[in-house]
Amino acid sequence: MMKRYISSFFAIAFIFSSCENEYNKEKLDTYFQSSPMQYNHKLTDVIVGDIFTPPVASRIYAYANIAAYEGIKFQDSLNLSLASQLNELENLPTPEQGKAYYYPLVSIVAFTEVAQSLVFDLERVQEIQKKLLNDVQEIGIDQEVYKNSVNFGKTIGKHILQWAKEDGYNQRTALPLYSVTDDPGRWRPTPPGYMDAIEPHWNTLRPFVLDSVQQFDPGPPTPFDTNEGSKFYEEAMEVYSTVKELSPDQVDIAKFWDCNPNISVTQGHVMYFKQKISPGGHWMHITTQAMEDLEGSLSEKQGILAVVSITLADAFISCWDQKYKSNLIRPETYINTYIDPNWEPILQTPAFPEHTSGHSVASMASATVLTELVSAQYAFIDSTEVPYGLPKRSYESFNQAAEEAAISRLYGGIHYRPAIVKGLSQGKAIGGHILNNIKLR
Template identity: 35%
Template sequence: MKFTSLRVYFFVFIFLLVVQSCKKDEGGNPGPVKIDASQWGSFVPVSWYNMELKLLKETPGFTPPIAARAIAYTGITLHETVVRGMENGTSLSGQLDGLAYLPSHEENLRYNWAIAANAAMADVIRSLFGNASQEHLDMIDALETENLLELSTTDFSQEEIDRSIQFGKLMANAIYLWGASDGGQGAYLNNFPINYTPPQGAGLWIPTPPLFQSAMLPYWGKNRYLIKANKQVAGQIAAAPAFSATSGSAFYQSADAVYQKGNTLTSEETIIARYWADGTGTFTPPGHMIAITSQLIKDNNLSLDKASQLFAKVGIALNDAGILCWQVKYRDNLIRPVSYIQRYIDSNWMPLIGTPPFPSYFSENASFTSATSILLADYFGESYAFTDNQKIDDGFSPRSFTSFNSMADEAAISRVYGGIHYQFDSEIGKSGGLAIANKVLELKY
């Protein structure tokens, strides 16, 4: 009987302890509580991509493939920082080629994931734009400070803020060091390597008027793809159409179609060609794509976690589309329309927009826009209508589209209107972008 009473007292004591513990938790003195990244909006990454777009315009050497690379590593850094605060998020470690060892956070401690993202993006952009001017470096410092002040609320202690900053910086450094071995490190300092000699022969690329620059980034196609499987895509891209100077041949007709279109452009076709030119001194075609992505993320009020996933997807696709395009360009070394037309059709003809200094086949603009359109359609829907407002500051009116595919179609045909690509360049470019995007969609985020 005495033993039974003791057991009763024991269980009552344990019950009271449990009740007291629950009351303590309800009383506002709990242990650290994990904060989910979905609690923040997208203003931090949007602000940093706006900064990156400015840098792409104003920093020497950031040609389209190099711009795509910078955009990609920025997005991966963002994602890998924020994914630690996603309940069901998946790291890209082990999925992207060579990405294996990344900093880990402490599971039982609190982080402000927006502050971590702010620190990470600031540091990786500083590193990626290694030749940025002091004025631009000061702008990066100022934006980092401005965002931090906006995010430093009384909900987080200084210790938690410092911990978040430190984690973001560690992640930025890890991603940058991994990227340094991809073959594109510092390429902004040497877009035109002097040790490259282009092959010679009928139908092969030659420097184009009016600048007659040497070949740009001839080795870029040898860079490491972010998705290893994309290395096989180039083998699936058919060789460029057989060259022929014979009047009436299929190749002649392709060139003549560019010539005839260049001579009969409507005012709308002229606007389209110039709108999508995105040449020297602009944010480049990859920058245009990330600018549209950023606009849609902001317009749709995406949370930090969702924004980081979408930015990463588009960035990875742009990088790998650039490598694929350059791999095929220098595999086939196809003559540009202006060179063909001046030699075989009309020696005085010039295209509407300047021909960039690399082979024709296939169109990088078509590839970049196609890949991005597939990813945006996957997220927002195939029939999502939107307006591109990204070139108002450049003097263009906004352009509206009924779908992402219609945007990709317009961007692709713009290169024919501009006189710098054959129709088949644009068609194969779209196919290449599609193949890259499909691989990106197979990853887990």
């Protein structure tokens, strides 16, 4: 059972107008009973189609879910706004006295308003919102409440978007591109696509809860060294040997947690790309599964989705700061240069520096938050990767899933062990900080 935020609905959950009988409230409530989860799935589909990088995807989830929470928190007078809890978020709109609203509708309108402004395929999100509004009208709702709710949702969305515009995202594109140098220990593009460095200035974005991007810096990697017997050489040899000796289950683990949104595939002289879910999308899916399984109000479930999305966003900002600070060479480049020119990793090496492991940081940060807000003993079957052709996997806890996600980077041949170990510690610290600084009740 959820350890926090589970309570019965209060009488103010739905504010009735004088024409209460005109509502088909039972059908409306049924229609919206899984809306926080369903609309995150819809957003994931758009994010995958738009091929957003992991950091950018995490930002989209965060702003959309914050807006959704601020739209539905009025279901219960004990719910707290995220205003003043998140950096520079102030003076959020509130319901007008004397007006009636249906807050589940307010929430999803706010969610889709924000989402359509942050994705490329805005028409797809607009169609999602249009269908939502048509469905609500067909079910039956008082037109004054409908108008109030839609307008209030759009007002919240506009406020969140204005706040988002000030986070440094747009300004980062004016900063210098990543420079590839002759430094042998420095990251350089890897095969087969030799893609440019992804988001070298992500650390310039405003964090959501962290005091600064350096707050939970994990420390530098092992010093680069090409001498046999050196610590760094041994770390590279561990990756090399591990990949050559993988069991079938370890191969499955590596592929299950790949979460590379854009894999390049070469057939002959033709290269094409395959799109998949991001690490943040994977953990948002795990969270929606947990919310479907457990009891609680819509505002409580949306609150947890918002906190997890915020955690993911700050995890990527924190991780990316050290990545481009250390600019460490990937195992594939090192091994091909100094150990075995024909060696290949199981997974395609992502297009950014090695230290620390982003999946390790994001996974343990999310697991830390979910363990506290849901349960330390929550066992689940993860079906996230089924749409991408992979079977389900079972876990006894969120932490077990996070630890498997982390070690998958060694099995996949894309990270040295210190990036995994330090990444897990970094993620746990970030998750703890989020829990200490965000209160929903």
